[in-house]
Amino acid sequence: MIWLIGNKGMLGTELSLLFAERGLDFAGTDREIDITDPAALEAFANAKEAEEGKRINWLVNCAGYTAVDKAEDDAETCRRLNVDGPGNTAALAYKLHARFIHLSTDYVFGTYNRTGEKRPYLEDDVTNPIGVYATSKRDGEVRVMENTPCAYIIRTAWLYGKYGNNFVTTMLRLMRERDTISVVNDQRGSPTWTHDLADTICKMIDAVKHPTCLAPPPHNVPFFGIYHYTNDGDTTWFDFVRAIYHKARELGLLTKDCEVKPCSSEEYPSKVTRPDYSVLDNDRIRNELGILIPTWEESLERFLKELKQ
Template sequence: MIWLIGNKGMLGTEISLLLKKHDCAFTGTDREIDITDVKALAEYAQNAGRDKKITWIINCAAYTAVDKAEDDEKNCRRLNQLGAANIGECANRIKAKLIHVSTDYVFDGQGNAASGEQPRPYREDDRTNPTGVYGLTKLEGELDVMKNNPDSFIIRTSWLYGKHGGNFVHTMLRLMNERNEINVVNDQRGSPTWAFDLACVILKIIKNSDNGKEIPCGIYHFSDEGNISWFDFAKEIYIEGRMAGIIKKDCHIVPCSSAEYPARVKRPAYSVLDKSKIKAALQIDIPSWDKSLKEYIKTCAF
């Protein structure tokens, strides 16, 4: 049986729906089993695993408010480091494999480029260097997960959006209906990722492993294919939203720089992930971000 932690969040809900669709035996928890409470996790594992052994834990619970984290470091670290460490320890005690979700924000967004060179997509073993509290605590969580339960998969992803939580696509669709003009930053590049695509990959890791296909534990990068700036992403959201009838009026999208749009924390300028490792391990093709956005917007229209 699978234990899905953080089952009410954006990614957790998507995984929950997919597990149901595939008739996978699973149990889900969110805030009611506090991941910072190691005893509560142990008790739940013992009770829930009584009838059916928990063989997998998927952790989607995290502190995800990137800007707020700068003024709330203690709480952010409690969730992203201590919570992750506790789940690693719990997985190790009950001998379950763990899939833990992490982020592109563990990198500084320079694309490992020496001065004058073009940035290149980040590989799993590239040097990490988070620029904010959220990225730092997620990195600390990764290290503790691996220390406490080496039988873990850590999946770093980026620019996640989906039906069941606040995200860039939702915000854009709302603002484009409210305003005549919006400014969007044009100097940060990354890969938008539909939560459904990530959910499918997580399920594939579990199914392949359970069917005897050896997938080595460790860190993997996953995002949808291709990369783009937030500005170009917003333009595509507008086109698709208009076509689907979700955006009902004209809206002018204006490019701006990060300096013109100050945020509490410096976002990575380039956070493209190299996905060769996961593609080879699972023998998969990854959908492009624009194809997935089209599919996603269709689901929003109904």
């Protein structure tokens, strides 16, 4: 069975609904089984086996500390959740001979530090995180790989979806409340619908037919390691918000005008600098899983149409 950790978060909620819809055998937990407590994690796995006779052969970790600015004043908690927590779950996965999926972020790449050339980041590009959150996510990746050879680490970016606080629904609310909004136009990335990422995680699990991590992977099965997954294409936050505005107006989700103005990151001082370019190259996951990845524009439209229903 699959153990989905962090099942009440934005991605975790989407994933638990998809697992249920596809008839996958899974158990979901959130804060009640604290990932920073190795004994609690092990007790849960043992109880599943002893009481229900169920062996956990996948762990999917969607739990984490995701408040990027708050992390600057709360480094200890952030690192416990994003470094120690994934390390504990990875170690348990290895003990159980289970495969482990962990989520990471485009923010592991900070200011571009290679040749200055801006091109989508590959999985093995050198990381260069800025700030407490980004560094904790990079260190979490390292800890996971130290604790199990059977991990898939999926780096994603700019997530939005139906559940939890997210950028698209926040923007829609602001557009309803205000006549003008200013949005930064000097950060490039790839907005990603949680539904598409959750679907890809399901496909990854489906592609790997071997139940334990000790079996050697056959040719058509993705190898362990780091994968990038975002919706295809890239944009700035400003152009993303303009697209949200126009599509929402077209669909009748927004019934009043709102002017969307570009501004620079300097006009929005925050505790931590966001990368100005954090586009990820999706080719590894696309080729190994043989999947079609929707563009951010296509997925935004599908998401807004769903919101309308």
